[in-house]
Amino acid sequence: MSGKGSNSAKLRQYNERFVLQALRQLREGSKSDLARMAHLTPAAVAGIVDGLEKAGFVKQVGKRLGLRGSPSVLYRPNANRxxxxxxxxxxxxxxxxxxxxxxxxxxxxxxxxxxxxxxxxxxxxxxxxxxxxxxxxxxxxxxxxxxxxxxxxxxxxxxxxxxxxxxxxxxxxxxxxxxxxxxxxxxxxxxxNDATAAAHAELALGQGSRFRDFMHISIDSFIGGGLVLGGKVHAGPHGNSAALGPLPVSPSTLSGAAARPARYSSLLHRASAYVLLNHLRACGLSITRVRDLEPLPKEARQPVQDWLDDCAAALAEAIIAITSILDPEAIIIDSILPRALHSDLVAQVQRRFSQAAPIGIVAPQILSGTLGPQxxxxxxxxxxxxxLLAPDSSILMLGDEAGGLAGRLS
Missing domain, CATH: 3.30.420.40 (ATPase, nucleotide binding domain)
Known part of the structure; x- marks a missing residue:
């Protein structure tokens, strides 16, 4: 969410989107909740919510009891609309x-x-x-x-x-x-881009909605990233913002890592899932998909732990660089790893970052993403x-002919 709504009658369609976006972010709320979040008058929000309910976008889900005055009617987005x-x-x-x-x-x-x-x-x-x-x-x-x-x-x-x-x-x-x-x-x-899409998902549907500025790190076959500033995903002028793969880090310590004649490695060659699978293969294990590590085979425990150590060390280096430049509130790490291994990785990154972070930067929260492989x-x-629905000032140029949300989707 960014900016504020407006009580001008000319902006009803914009305000309609703004209120709906606020409700989707809250998951559940009353008209008073939405008025406060959208910076609109209660009367303006009441009319918008009634219209959205009539069009099937929101529905009543009960009342909030236990407070002064009359119980507040609670609304949620209508999932089936x-x-x-x-x-x-x-x-x-x-x-x-x-x-x-x-x-x-x-x-x-x-x-x-x-x-x-x-x-x-x-x-x-x-x-x-x-x-x-x-x-x-x-x-x-x-x-x-x-x-x-x-x-x-x-x-x-x-x-x-x-x-x-x-x-x-x-x-x-x-x-x-x-x-x-x-x-x-x-x-x-x-x-x-797939990594940017993952950042969109964490911002809209995960705990990224708690922050206005964060870096999303996505560990897939290759590592990628997404940058959120001011509550919006920033893809950059070439659509390649937060492409973390080329970020220089120290060389890998894995015994099976490919020899690279350079003083530095790239994050892609240390913190990607393909590196884990290649390491397992170098250790004599025929595991070709990350999901086959759940449950974790006994013979894979030490090789997987070795990779987790190496990956966490590289990510800690990368987060120091990111934080030095961007000063984000949070770093959110997600991956295609089984959730138990993913949790171990995030915990190791947190520990290594706290040990290595230099004086002069404000440490961000380092958190686990909530959406995983999907x-x-x-x-x-x-x-x-x-x-279709997010608040966008360009809708103000459309006049009334768009007919509101119901008209656009009919």
Whole structure:
């Protein structure tokens, strides 16, 4: 949330979005709660909430008792009013989620592959879109807001590290993801970098909503990041802000780490999931997917711990650099690791940072992300909803012909 609403009649559509966004952030609230959060008069908010309830975007869920005066009616977003599809095109799998208006995943599909062959990705994505669209069509009063797609900008890059086919990157560079999948005409399609999409998800649906300025670190096949400033994700002029992979850190101490003739390594070569899998393979273990580490095989315990130590040390170095430049309130770390291993990693990063942080920086909170392996897909799914409903001053130029939220989605 940023800025303030306005009580001017000309801005009703903007205020309508502002109040709805406030309710989605609160998850549940009264008209008085929303008036305080949106900096609008109670009378203005009452009219907006009544209109949103009539259009099916919000619903009453009871009353708040125990306070002075009459009990307050509580409202929540109507989860079944609006849905969105999110696809994450990964280097080893395609993930698809159907997100409801309350921000909950109500269906998910995952399709593994050895490498992201465009034909395989298209078939898997089209199947998921068709299945989810049919599910929304069967839900009375529901509308599909759109399709969000999250993918690495260099999907075929670093082929040597992942043993991908040569020329794969060139194939993906020729593909326009906005028209890559089969969708109904007119359906809103949004495309975003996978790590940036994960930051969107944490900001909108996770504990990132507690902060106005934070760095989101996403450990996938390769590490990535997302920068949130002033309550908004900042992608940068080239869409590549917070690309943490190239950040220089000290060389790895892992016995199986590839020798690199340089004084420094890159964060990508120490804090990425592919490094963990390569380390396990160097230790004689045939584990090819991170999810196969849950439950953790006995023979993998020491190699995994070695990687956690090395990864945490690299992340602590990177966080010192990030904090020195940006002064964020928080660093939120999420990953595709099983949750127990992820928690261990975050705890080690916290400890190493507290031991190594130099004088002269204000230590941010270092926290665990809440969305895990589905973060990028959920972030992708949140993009069309945000594009349609988030407060945006450009709506003020539309006049009244858009007809409010109900009119735009009818």
């Amino acid at each position: 609006l849905y969105s599809i999110g696809l994450k095109i990964g280097r080893r799998a395609l993930q698809a989620v159907l997100l409801d208006f309350a921000g909950e995943v109500c269906a998910s599909i995952e399709r593994d592959y050895d490498f992201p062959d465009p034909a395989v990705v298209r078939r898997a994505g089209n199947a998921a879109i068709a299945e989810f669209s049919a599910q929304v069509a069967r839900t009375e009063g529901a509308t599909l807001a759109g399709l969000g797609i999250a993918a690495p900008y260099y999907l075929g890059g670093w082929s040597e590290e992942l043993e991908l086919p040569q020329g794969l990157g060139a194939l993906w560079q020729e593909i326009d993801l906005k028209i890559f999948f089969k969708t109904d005409p007119g359906l809103l399609v949004c495309v975003e 973060a990028s897909a959920m972030g992708a799914a949140s993009l069309p909803i945000s594009a």
